[in-house]
Amino acid sequence: xxxxxxxxxxxxxxxxxxxxxxxxxxxxxxxxxxxxxxxxxxxxxxxxxxxxxxxxxxxxxxxxxxxxxxxxxxxxxxxxxxxxxxxxxxxxxxxxxxxxxxxxxxxxxxxxxxxxxxxxxxxxxxxxxxxxxxxxxxxxxxxxxxxxxxxxxxxxxxxxxxxxxxxxxxxxxxxxxxxxxxxxxxxxxxxxxxxxxxxxxxxxxxxxxxxxxxxxxxxxxxxxxxxxxxxxxxxxxxxxxxxxxxxxxxxxxxxxxxxxxxxxxxxxxxxxxxxxxxxxxxxxxxxxxxxxxxxxxxxxxxxxxxxxxxxxxxxxxxxxxxxxxxxxxxxxxxxxxxxxxxxxxxxxxxxxxxxxxxxxxxxxxxxxxxxxxxxxxxxxxxxxxxxxxxxxxxxxxxxxxxxxxxxxxxxxxxxxxxxxxxxxxxxxxxxxxxxxxxxxxxxxxxxxxxxxxxxxxxxxxxxxxxxxxxxxxxxxxxxxxxxxxxxxxxxxxxxxxxxxxxxxxxxxxxxxxxxxxxxxxxxxxxxxxxxxxxxxxxxxxxxxxxxxxxxxxxxxxxxxxxxxxxxxxxxxxxxxxxxxxxxxxxxxxxxxxxxxxxxxxxxxxxxxxxxxxxxxxxxxxxxxxxxxxxxxxxxx
Ligand code: ADP
Ligand code: ZN
Numbered sequence: 001x002x003x004x005x006x007x008x009x010x011x012x013x014x015x016x017x018x019x020x021x022x023x024x025x026x027x028x029x030x031x032x033x034x035x036x037x038x039x040x041x042x043x044x045x046x047x048x049x050x051x052x053x054x055x056x057x058x059x060x061x062x063x064x065x066x067x068x069x070x071x072x073x074x075x076x077x078x079x080x081x082x083x084x085x086x087x088x089x090x091x092x093x094x095x096x097x098x099x100x101x102x103x104x105x106x107x108x109x110x111x112x113x114x115x116x117x118x119x120x121x122x123x124x125x126x127x128x129x130x131x132x133x134x135x136x137x138x139x140x141x142x143x144x145x146x147x148x149x150x151x152x153x154x155x156x157x158x159x160x161x162x163x164x165x166x167x168x169x170x171x172x173x174x175x176x177x178x179x180x181x182x183x184x185x186x187x188x189x190x191x192x193x194x195x196x197x198x199x200x201x202x203x204x205x206x207x208x209x210x211x212x213x214x215x216x217x218x219x220x221x222x223x224x225x226x227x228x229x230x231x232x233x234x235x236x237x238x239x240x241x242x243x244x245x246x247x248x249x250x251x252x253x254x255x256x257x258x259x260x261x262x263x264x265x266x267x268x269x270x271x272x273x274x275x276x277x278x279x280x281x282x283x284x285x286x287x288x289x290x291x292x293x294x295x296x297x298x299x300x301x302x303x304x305x306x307x308x309x310x311x312x313x314x315x316x317x318x319x320x321x322x323x324x325x326x327x328x329x330x331x332x333x334x335x336x337x338x339x340x341x342x343x344x345x346x347x348x349x350x351x352x353x354x355x356x357x358x359x360x361x362x363x364x365x366x367x368x369x370x371x372x373x374x375x376x377x378x379x380x381x382x383x384x385x386x387x388x389x390x391x392x393x394x395x396x397x398x399x400x401x402x403x404x405x406x407x408x409x410x411x412x413x414x415x416x417x418x419x420x421x422x423x424x425x426x427x428x429x430x431x432x433x434x435x436x437x438x439x440x441x442x443x444x445x446x447x448x449x450x451x452x453x454x455x456x457x458x459x460x461x462x463x464x465x466x467x468x469x470x471x472x473x474x475x476x477x478x479x480x481x482x483x484x485x486x487x488x489x490x491x492x493x494x495x496x497x498x499x500x501x502x503x504x505x506x507x508x509x510x511x512x513x514x515x516x517x518x519x520x521x522x523x524x525x526x527x528x529x530x531x532x533x534x535x536x537x538x539x540x541x542x543x544x545x546x547x548x549x550x551x552x553x554x555x556x557x558x559x560x561x562x563x564x565x566x567x568x569x570x571x572x573x574x575x576x577x578x579x580x581x582x583x584x585x586x587x588x589x590x591x592x593x594x595x596x597x598x599x600x601x602x603x604x605x606x607x608x609x610x611x612x613x614x615x616x617x618x619x620x621x622x623x624x625x626x627x628x629x630x631x632x633x634x635x636x
Contacts, residue, residue: 003054003055004055005018005023005026005027005030005051005052005055006018008051008054008055009047009051010587011587011588012054012080012081012082012587012588012589013047013050013080013585013587014080014565014581014583014584014585014586014587014590014591015584015585016584018047019043019044019199020039020043020044020198020199021039021196021198021199022044022047022048024196025037025048025170025196025198026047026048026051026052026055028168028194028196029048029049029052029056029134029168029170030052030055030056031168032166032168033168033192033193033194034168034169034170034190034192034193034194035168035169035170035171035193035194035195035196036140036170036171036172036181036184036185036190036193036194036195036196037170037171037172037173037196037198038172038173038174038175038176038181038195038196038197038198039172039174039196039197039198039199039200040174040176040199040200040202040314040315040318041174041315041318041319041322042202042318042319042320042321042322043174043198043199043200043202043318045138045172045174046073046294048170048172049062049134049136049138049170049172050077050082050110052133052134052168052170053109053110053133053134053136054082054109054110056133056134057131057133058106058130058131058132058133059103059106059108059109059110059111059130059131059132059133060109060110060111060132060133060134060135060136061111061113061118061127061132061134061135061136062110062111062112062113062136062138063113063114063115063118063135063136063137063138063157064112064113064114064138064139064292065114065115065138065139065142065149065151065154065291065292066139066291066292067088067089067090067114068269068272068273069276069292069293069294070086070088070112070114071086071090072276072294072555072556072559073086073112073294074086074112075555075556075559076555076556076558076559077110079555079559079560079589079590079593080587080589080590081587081588081589081590082109082110083102083107083108083109083110084108084109084110084111084112085099085102085103085108085110085111085112086099086111086112086113087099087111087112087113087114087117087118087123088112088113088114088117089114089117099111100126103126103130104126104129104130106130106131109133115151115153115154115156115157116153118157118160119153119156119157119159124163127164128163132164132167133167134167134168134169134170135160135164135167135168135169135170136169136170136171136172137154137157137169137170137171137172137188138172138292139172139173139291139292140154140171140172140173140184140188141173141174141175141180141184142154143155143157143183143184143187143188144175144179144180144183144184145183146179146180146183146354147175147180148287149291154187155187157188158187158188158189161188161189161190169188169190169193171184171188171190171193174314174315174318175311175315176197176200176311176383177311179357181195197384200314200379200380200383200385201376201380201385201387201388202317202318202321203388203393204321204324204325204326204327204393205317205318205320205321205327205328205329205393206326206327206328206329206393206394206395207317207329207375207376207379207393207394207395208328208329208330208331208394208395209330209331209332209333209368209369209371209375209395210330210331210332210333210395211332211333211334211465211507211508212332212333212334212336212337213332213334215304215332216245216248216304218332219234219245219249219302219304219332220249220252222300222302222328222330223249223254223282223300226300226328227299227300227328229279229280230280230282230299230300231275231278231279231280231281231282231295231297231298231299232282232283232298232299232300232301232302232320233282233283233284233285233289233290233298233300233301233302233316233319233320234249234256234282234283234284234285234301234302234303234304235285235286235287235289235301235302235303235304235305235307235316236284236285236286236304236305237286237304237305237306237340238286238305239260239261239262239286241304241305242258242259242260242284242285242286243258243260245284245304246258246284249282249284254282255274255278255280255281255282256281256282256283256284257271257274257275257281257282257283257284258271258283258284258285259271259272259275259283259284259285259286259288259289260285260286260288260289261286261288271283272289272293275293275295276293276295276556277550277555277556277557279297279543279547279557287307287312287316290315290316290319293319294322295319295322295556295558296322296323296558296562296563296564297322297323297325297558297562297563298319298320298321298322298327299320299321299325299326299327299328300320300327300328300329300330301316301317301319301320301327301328301329301330302328302330302331302332303316303317303330303331303332303333304332305337305340306331306333306337306338306340306341306365306366306369307365308341308344308345308358308361308362308365309358309361309362309364309365310361310364310365310368310379310382310383311361313331313365313368314379314383317329323558323562323563323564324564325563325564325567331369333369334468335426335464335467335468335471335478337369338366338468338471338472338478339471339478339480339484341362341365342362342477342478342480343480345358345359345362346480363474364382366472366473367472368382369472370468370469370472370473370505371396371505372396372400372401372403372505373396374387374391374394374396374397375391375394375395375396375397376388376391376393376394376397377391401505401506401508402505402506403503403504403505403506404503404504404506405501405502405503406466406502406503406504407495407498407500407501407502408498409455409458409466409502409504410466410470410475410495410502410504411495411496411498412433412451412454412455413429413433413455413463413466413467413470413476414470414475414476414488414492414495414496415451415496416429416432416433416449416451416454416455417429417476417486417487417488418488418496419446419449419450419451420432420444420446420449422485422486422487422488423479423483423485423487424485424486425478425483425484425485425486426464426467426484426486428440428441429467429486430455430460430463430464430467432446432447432449432451432452433451433452433453433454433455433456433463434453434455434456434458434459434460434463435447435452435453435454435455435456437452461507462506462507465504465506465507466504467486469504469505470492470495470502471486473491474489474491475488475489475491475492475495476488476489476492477489535567535570535571536570537605538569538570538573538601538602538605539566539567539569539570541601541604541605542566542569542570542598542601542602543557543563543566545597545598545601546560546561546566549594549597560590560594561585561586561590561594561598562585564584564585565583565584565585565586568583568584568585569583569598569602573602573606574599574602575599575602575603575606576599577591577595577596577599580595580598580599581595
C-alpha cells in the first residue's frame with residue numbers, strides 16, 4: 001500500500017502536522033496536477049515537492065540553480081533516509097555513471113539537477129527511460145527577465161512540458177509579485193497550474209528599523225548585545241561596503257566573511273561554505289547572496305542599506321529563523337538611503353513603464369521604513385494577506401513610537417527650502433531654520449528671511465528627521481546631480497499652504513541614548529533564553545555532540561538536527577527511544593542513527609544535574625562543568 005503524505009511527514013521527516021497550505025499543495029501534485037507555489041522563504045516549500053516525490057512512484061526531478069548547495073540538500077535528505085542524489089558539473093564522471101545507474105534501477109527517489117544539465121540530451125534521454133514522479137522547478141522566479149536572479153537556462157525549461165506530458169510539474173518561489181507570477185506561469189507553460197499563495201507571516205521574526213547614525217557601530221552593538229556567536233547575514237548595497245564591513249567586523253573578533261559577485265568563485269564558495277557549515281559565521285553580502293541557502297539557524301538578517309523593494313526585503317529577511325526559533329530582522333535607515341535608491345531608479349536604463357513600477361516599489365519600501373504602526377501588519381497587507389490579530393513582535397508594537405502633529409513644522413521647513421532658493425542641502429537649511437547664522441548664511445542674506453530661526457525650538461537631528469520623512473513621502477526631493485540641494489515637489493504645495501495635516505514619527509535617538517537600547521531589543525535575550533540556564537547547559541552539550549557528528553561526516557550540523565530539535569530535547573529530556581521519536585525533526589532514520597548517542601548525552605547530563613540535589617557539596621563542580629560549555633555563540 002502506498003504511503004500517505006501524512007505517513008511520510010511523520011516517518012521520514014519527524015514532523016507531526018503540515019503547515020499552511022502544504023497539505024493541499026502536496027495533494028495536488030500527488031493527484032497529478034501542476035502548481036505554482038508562492039511562499040516566503042522559510043515557510044516550508046521543500047516538503048511540498050519532497051513528499052510527493054516519495055509518495056508517487058518513480059523519481060522526482062528538482063531543478064535548482066545553485067550547484068554549490070545541491071550537495072547540502074542531498075546530504076540533508078540522506079540523513080533522513082531519503083534516496084536522493086544530484087547531477088551537476090561538480091560530479092566526477094564515475095559519480096555521474098553511478099547516479100544514472102541508480103535512476104535506471106529505481107534506487108533514487110529525488111534527483112536534484114542544474115537546469116543546463118537537465119536540458120542536455122543525455123539527461124533527457126535518461127529521464128525518458130524511467131518513471132517520473134514529478135518535475136519541480138525551484139527558485140522559479142529565475143525565469144523572470146526583470147528580476148535580479150534571471151537565468152537564461154530557465155527559459156528553456158518550458159520544453160519539459162512537451163517532453164514529459166503527464167508528469168506533474170511544480171514551480172516554487174518566494175518572489176510573489178504579480179508580474180513575476182505571470183511570467184512564471186507563461187514561460188514555464190504552466191497554464192493549468194493551480195496557484196498557491198501561502199502563509200506569508202513569519203511570526204518568529206522580529207522586525208526592527210532604526211535611524212541610521214553610525215551604522216557599523218549600531219550593527220556591532222546589535223551583534224554584541226543580542227547575537228553574540230550567532231550566524232547571520234548583513235546586507236550592504238555595494239561591494240566596497242561589503243568588504244569594508246566584513247573587515248571591520250573581523251577586527252572586532254567576529255567571524256565575518258564577504259560575499260559579492262566581484263569575488264573570485266573560489267573565495268565566494270569558500271565563504272558560503274563556511275557560513276553554511278559553521279555555527280557562528282556572519283556573512284556580509286550584496287543581494288547576490290542567499291538564494292538557495294536553506295540554513296535554518298540564521299539568527300539575524302541586518303540591512304545596512306535600504307533594499308529597493310519590499311519583495312527584496314521580505315525575501316532577504318525571510319532567511320532568518322527558518323527553524324522557527326526567535327530571529328531578528330534589523331535595518332538601519334537614513335536620508336542617504338532614500339537619495340541613493342531614488343537615484344538608482346531614475347538613473348537606470350529601464351524604460352519608463354519599468355521605472356514607474358520601480359518607483360512604486362521603492363515608495364512602498366520607504367513607507368514601511370517610516371512606519372509608526374505595526375510593521376508585520378504592513379508587510380502582510382502589502383502581500384495581500386490578512387494580518388494576524390496580534391503581532392507583539394516588531395519594534396513599533398513593542399514600543400509604540402511617538403508621533404506628532406508636524407503640520408506647522410513641515411510648513412516651516414518647506415517654506416525655508418523655498419525661500420532659500422531650492423538649492424541648498426540639509427545642513428544649510430537646518431541652520432537657517434534654527435537661526436544659526438554662519439558666514440555663508442549672512443553672505444546670502446538668509447539671516448534676514450522670515451524663516452530664519454523659526455525652528456530654533458528643535459535640534460538639528462529632529463529637523464533632519466523631518467527632512468527625511470518629507471523626502472520619503474515625496475514632498476521634498478534631493479538634487480542628486482548637484483550638491484544635494486533640497487527642492488519642493490508638486491506634492492508639497494498643500495502641505496506648504498497648511499491645507500493638509502502632516503503627522504510624523506519621532507525618531508528615538510535621544511530617548512534611546514538614555515535607555516541605551518533599541519526599540520525591540522528589550523526581551524530578545526530573555527525570549528531566546530526562555531529555555532532557562534539548566535536547559536542551556538544540556539543544549540550546549542547536545543550541540544557539541546552534533547558538531548562532532550557533523551565533522552565526522554563532512555556535513556553541515558543542521559542536517560543532523562536543527563537547533564529546534566535540540567531545544568526540544570533539552571526541554572523535554574526524552575529518556576527512551578519512544579520519547580526521542582516524539583521530538584520534532586526525528587524521523588525513523590534519524591532515530592535509528594542518532595537516538596542512542598543523543599539519549600546518552602541527555603542521560604549523562606541528567607545524572608550531573610541530579611547529583612547536586614543528593615549531595616549539595618558537588619553543586620559547584622557540577623554547575624562549573626555545565627557553565628564551561630557556555631561559550632559565546634551558544635545562546636538559545
Ligand atoms: P523554504 O524552502 O520555503 O524557504 P524550507 O522548505 O527550507 O523553506 O522549510 C523551512 C523550515 O521549516 C525547514 O527547516 C523545515 O524542516 C521546516 N518545516 C517545513 N515544513 C514543516 C512542518 N510541516 N512542520 C515542521 N517543520 C517544518
Ligand atoms: Zn507589530
